[in-house]
Amino acid sequence: MLEFVQIAIGGLVVGSIYAAIALGFSLIFRVTGAINLSQGGFALIAAMIGHTFGVAWGWPLVAAIPAAVVVTVAAGVVLARFTFVPGLARLSNANVLMLTAGILTMIEGFSLVVWGSQPYAMPPFSGEAPLAFGAILIPTQAFWVFGATAVCIAALWFLIAKTKLGKALRACAENPAAASLMGIDVPRMTLFSFGLAVLIAAISGVTVAPATSLQFDTGRLFTISGFVAAAIGGLASFPGAVIGGLFLGLVTQLSTAYISSLFSSAISLLILLVVLIWRPQGLIQGGVARRQDTRDEVKAGGHAVKLPAHLGWPLGALAVIVAAIIPLVVTNNGIMSGLVIAAILFMALMGLDVLMGYAGQVSLGQAGFMAIGGYTSGYLAINHEVAPVLSILAGIGVSLVCALVLSVVTLRLRGHYLALATLAFGLLIDSCAVGFLDITGGPSGLVGIPSFSVGSITFASPRAMYYLVLALDVVILIGLAGAMRSGFGRALKAIRSDQMAAAALGVNVVRYKLAAFLISVTLASLAGSLYAFFFNFLSPEMVGTSRSLELVAMLIIGGESTLVGGLFGALLLTLLPVMVAPLAIYKTFASGALLVTSFLYLPQGLYGALVQIVAKLAGSSERASATQKEARAS
């Protein structure tokens, strides 16, 4: 019993941090209708800065902690001013969510560059000695955490419910268009609420720092726990955030203690998925019913770029020839491996493009299917000596079954709820990959996967693998291009832009969404298997959530609904760090920064920009030859 109470108190401490971060989620969601995944990043940054000020530079904590909070809030507001606020005006809800995932990646990359990958520990604010209540010991830091969270909640409630500013914020929440007609500066309110959310995150970050170990990617854990808490409790509700946070803290601590630490996050994610099926709005409905129509207008305005028809085949053939020659020229094994990885990821990216670019269904869990494919085929190849081709097919089969189960949830959801469900799924697979030690080898990975082979032909060298993957890529690309240029692709695009109008023309929305999803899952699973065969090894972080986010970044940077765009993103993010080794540490930061920049300034991606240049050149040369002909004729 004593042990239980002790653990439960620990759960409440963790839970109040989750609650504070969830509160930030709710605040931004209520004011802007968007979900801000960068929350946890700011909590981490505040903690790290606090460590630098307080430990590395030796400032007294009384000065270091508030200074860290101030610096973080200032940085957050500046960042939001140039990313989140303009993004909100231009992007759909789901894209804003991915924009904030980009901001989170950027923060993570920034921490990696500044503080490296080693863990840090903060000293507790008021000494190491815990307070004793009878036999129960409570660390003093727990009171700081409880206190800070309680103050945040009370202050936020007072602000929203009792002040004029709060009224303006609520107006923005309910109908931003009408609010701006009433003279409320909506962008400023957005910025203010973002700053407020960063403030809450920063305060919780610095207070929890002594109770946890800090690393560059701890921010993502904060974000994920906070968002799971907010989604369980009800995104639009402040009490929901608090209850969700405390509940999640208790569940994770108790399941860590009584079941297994490896499965604690899997359990919380399962709870989330159940909540999303049963009550997508969360356990507690928000008092504010946000009018969906006021924001969903900014949707799918993106104009897909197309190569001029007569240039498509020649340029495609040229690209294939160049790709076939590359291995004869490039001798560096590192670059060759980079090319293979890019080509394998391109496979998954084409699938993701069908799902996201064409059908408009956001997926932040695509690497989960890479993991299912990779682990299934690796396990079968190692333990049952199944031929690689068959094991890949088995992996695809298992992935498709999981996809059908998941689609029970996802087909009912749209926009950010869909994004959240896929993110939760990816995380769930992530934690299963860590947890199922016997099958996956746990955190240290699955070793001894054979190289890919067909009959007696083995594809052991990067060069052999390169040609194999290249051939597969070309076949898949041609097949998907055929589907996307015909009725199938048109039906997906119609669904993406207006589901109801598409249904009124007889387009079976559910069936097409499911088909797009299964295509993307098949390709992700295939890519995951080839990845495992190529490395002869597979570990959770190779196919984890950061990979999912990276895939999204690659697709957006390359250009969505183009099929080939993903290749440009994959090449850029895979080859640059290989070719310029000192840049490797900046990779995470760069992929986040590029994702954010692409969303805001290059909506058609690198490929789109290239096509526009090509089209312009082709157009001007045609005009030139036309004028020449005219000149000759006259």
Add this chain to the structure above:
Amino acid sequence: MTAIDVQATADTNAILSVRGLAKSFGGLKAINDVSFDAAPGQITAMIGPNGAGKTTVFNLVTNIMPRDAGRVTFLGRDLAGLSPVRIANLGLIRTFQSARVFPGMTAIENVMVGNHRLAAHSLPSQMLWLAGARNEERQLRRRAEEMLELVGLLQFAQAHATELPMGAQKLLEVVRALMAQPKLLCLDEPAAGLNDTETAGLANLLRAIRSLGIPVLVVEHNMSLVMNVADRIVVLDSGALIATGTPAEVQNDSRVIEAYLGRENHAAS
């Protein structure tokens, strides 16, 4: 047969037959016992003042909203419980009040989507670039171009649909619906937002559609359009049916005049 039975039984000749349709939103009876038919080869217009419930009738007929009571039969088939997609695939194609062209697609792609329910070739044949699928695609494109030319929009074929002027978007939506080869075309305020010239063009298009043998059910505010083209008119007021008949009959119906001009006017006379 008593009069009540006549009311309750669907007209077997009608393409669309609506009987006793009802819908309440909370305490408000939005639609109260509405019955009407759309006859083959005719343009049936549904008119009524703002808020009379015309669009709601459309949404109830196509099962976009569930109805409280009533029976809707289309080509002799009860539509109860069918999804909007199934209803569209039976050949009942509708447009929306605010032009809902697909953004992010060109005008011609929009028109081509209309043909979706009739496309014969499947995903695998499209992926393999089979000759059949490519031929179908080519023919579809040609037909779409012909349709665009018919309504004078061919010049916009490659333009993004949302960049077209409002009138053109409305026409585009009608053309897109036509590509689905409807057995009944339901248009929700096709003239809203059109100027006089565009409205005249629309009237011609509606007559052309009728001459192709496609019956039309049109909800409309624009009286001159309705009186010009409709064969039969159904008048709604405050969710209830107040008159049906030819344009001439309806124009002289005292209840219709009352609904449109108001009761004060009636009392004064």
